[in-house]
Amino acid sequence: MxxxxxxxxxxxxxxxxxxxxIRDYINYKNxxxxxxxxxxxxxxxxxxxxxxxxxxxxxxxxxxxxxxSKPQSGTFVADIGSVALNGMITDILRLxxxxxxxxxxxxxxxxxxxxxLAALRRSKEELKEIEEALEAYATKVMNGEDAVQEDLLFxxxxxxASGNSTINTFMLTIxxxxxxxxxxxxxxxxxxxxxxxxxxxxxxxAIKKQDPQLAKEKMKVHFKMLYQYxxxxxx
Amino acid sequence: MxxxxxxxxxxxxxxxxxxxxIRDYINYKNxxxxxxxxxxxxxxxxxxxxxxxxxxxxxxxxxxxxxxSKPQSGTFVADIGSVALNGMITDILRLxxxxxxxxxxxxxxxxxxxxxLAALRRSKEELKEIEEALEAYATKVMNGEDAVQEDLLFxxxxxxASGNSTINTFMLTIxxxxxxxxxxxxxxxxxxxxxxxxxxxxxxxAIKKQDPQLAKEKMKVHFKMLYQYxxxxxx
DNA sequence: TTTCTTAAATTGGTTAACCAGATTGGTTTG
DNA sequence: CAAACCAATCTGGTTAACCAATTTAAGAAA
Numbered sequence: 446m447x448x449x450x451x452x453x454x455x456x457x458x459x460x461x462x463x464x465x466x467i468r469d470y471i472n473y474k475n476x477x478x479x480x481x482x483x484x485x486x487x488x489x490x491x492x493x494x495x496x497x498x499x500x501x502x503x504x505x506x507x508x509x510x511x512x513x514s515k516p517q518s519g520t521f522v523a524d525i526g527s528v529a530l531n532g533m534i535t536d537i538l539r540l541x542x543x544x545x546x547x548x549x550x551x552x553x554x555x556x557x558x559x560x561x562l563a564a565l566r567r568s569k570e571e572l573k574e575i576e577e578a579l580e581a582y583a584t585k586v587m588n589g590e591d592a593v594q595e596d597l598l599f600x601x602x603x604x605x606a607s608g609n610s611t612i613n614t615f616m617l618t619i620x621x622x623x624x625x626x627x628x629x630x631x632x633x634x635x636x637x638x639x640x641x642x643x644x645x646x647x648x649x650x651a652i653k654k655q656d657p658q659l660a661k662e663k664m665k666v667h668f669k670m671l672y673q674y675x676x677x678x679x680x
Numbered sequence: 681m682x683x684x685x686x687x688x689x690x691x692x693x694x695x696x697x698x699x700x701x702i703r704d705y706i707n708y709k710n711x712x713x714x715x716x717x718x719x720x721x722x723x724x725x726x727x728x729x730x731x732x733x734x735x736x737x738x739x740x741x742x743x744x745x746x747x748x749s750k751p752q753s754g755t756f757v758a759d760i761g762s763v764a765l766n767g768m769i770t771d772i773l774r775l776x777x778x779x780x781x782x783x784x785x786x787x788x789x790x791x792x793x794x795x796x797l798a799a800l801r802r803s804k805e806e807l808k809e810i811e812e813a814l815e816a817y818a819t820k821v822m823n824g825e826d827a828v829q830e831d832l833l834f835x836x837x838x839x840x841a842s843g844n845s846t847i848n849t850f851m852l853t854i855x856x857x858x859x860x861x862x863x864x865x866x867x868x869x870x871x872x873x874x875x876x877x878x879x880x881x882x883x884x885x886a887i888k889k890q891d892p893q894l895a896k897e898k899m900k901v902h903f904k905m906l907y908q909y910x911x912x913x914x915x
Numbered sequence: 916t917t918t919c920t921t922a923a924a925t926t927g928g929t930t931a932a933c934c935a936g937a938t939t940g941g942t943t944t945g
Numbered sequence: 946c947a948a949a950c951c952a953a954t955c956t957g958g959t960t961a962a963c964c965a966a967t968t969t970a971a972g973a974a975a
Binding site for chain 1: 681683727729739743744745746758759760763765767768771772776777778779782783785786789793828829830832833836840841843845846847848849850852853854856857859860863
């Protein structure tokens with residue numbers, strides 16, 4: 446059993462280097478919003494790396510909204526000044542994989558908001574989807590099966606009903622990591638899951654009644670266990 | 681002047697189709713966590729698309745933590761059950777570009793949290809960085825220059841000091857879009873910016889004093905204008 | 916000189932060939 | 946019979962060649 450050095454790290458290191466070089470270039474040439482970067486070919490030649498590596502780096506910066514590449518035209522600096530561009534690229538370079546505690550902390554924050562918004566904004570269809578997710582969860586638990594997935598899908602259904610696409614996206618990005626860690630640390634053991642059914646049901650009823658305050662309260666109750674777990678897990 | 685149909689949309693459509701086919705395949709073959717997908721070559725052949733398109737789709741699913749590809753080995757289903765996998769892919773396929781309102785709504789939510797956390801957890805170095813960002817902002821405003829970027833960098837510095845890497849990442853992803861829209865809708869006009877200096881300073885002092893409640897209050901004051909703007913912008 | 920035309924050069928995107936490492940199954944060896 | 950070995954094969958990643966749309970600028974026409 447060898448200790449696994451993630452190969453991705455090396456890749457990431459290369460990409461970060463390229464990103465930093467792109468930043469340096471933008472600074473050196475004093476490029477402003479809307480200005481064009483050199484072609485991918487020239488950049489790859491300039492940096493001494495493959496063109497596909499340059500492409501990946503550009504795609505990453507495009508994801509963060511800092512660059513915008515147009516087919517058959519070029520790659521352009523976004524409508525963001527050089528100050529913000531520099532600051533953000535620096536931040537991006539320093540980004541590291543989120544730890545579990547921050548994930549849970551963020552999830553709680555987001556969900557206390559989504560459940561309120563869902564109570565206010567949910568459509569009939571969305572309410573129905575939440576109910577279906579609830580039933581799927583309850584059924585699984587009653588059969589004594591593991592229901593971590595159904596649990597999280599219930600929460601995702603609420604996020605979708607919140608009508609806030611940004612939060613919904615964020616919830617989607619953190620959920621897989623949450624599920625993995627929950628399974629690993631056995632956060633949702635079966636005895637707890639039984640209590641979870643009623644708690645879920647309470648949340649659902651509050652959303653159905655369109656009572657945001659009650660919904661938030663019920664969600665807080667539901668997260669009570671999570672709080673404890675979150676702060677007992679080793680770093 | 682032709683109406684621009686974003687080329688990315690078409691690309692996205694293709695990618696979404698591939699993602700949906702991957703989901704169907706996983707369902708059809710009943711793949712479970714840890715199982716291996718067919719090679720990229722076979723998938724591309726199977727789906728009748730180019731291999732690079734398949735790769736992009738896989739990378740997207742990897743970003744959401746649903747797949748994991750290992751070099752010289754294969755692409756594997758993450759440690760997530762098929763139920764969650766299906767639900768999440770369905771959600772991902774439905775994702776659309778976040779609207780400005782949801783961005784602002786989310787930003788306010790996140791920042792009211794980060795400012796409290798920053799007051800609790802900030803190190804001396806982080807406090808210093810916040811101060812520097814504050815001064816850069818004040819200087820720009822006093823010179824009568826536009827300071828949207830410095831404004832947001834101040835807020836990002838707080839996010840960094842919150843010690844929550846997940847929220848920090850989220851703040852980074854929404855900031856460029858925020859800046860673009862602020863510039864477009866002239867949210868931060870210069871007369872407002874002058875008031876902003878004092879508000880920023882108040883927030884900074886609260887963080888310095890390590891008073892989370894006060895910090896949150898000051899941030900709320902700072903967001904008061906934003907609230908109004910947020911709900912006056914047309915859809 | 917100005918404007919329109921057009922063809923060559925440049926662009927990001929796509930496809931195909933290639934590479935090094937991991938996997939696998941049959942063979943050998945103890 | 947089981948473990949160790951090795952080569953053929955398969956893998957994701959990389960590189961290079963190709964494509965179509967776009968841009969550019971030179972040249973023709975006014």
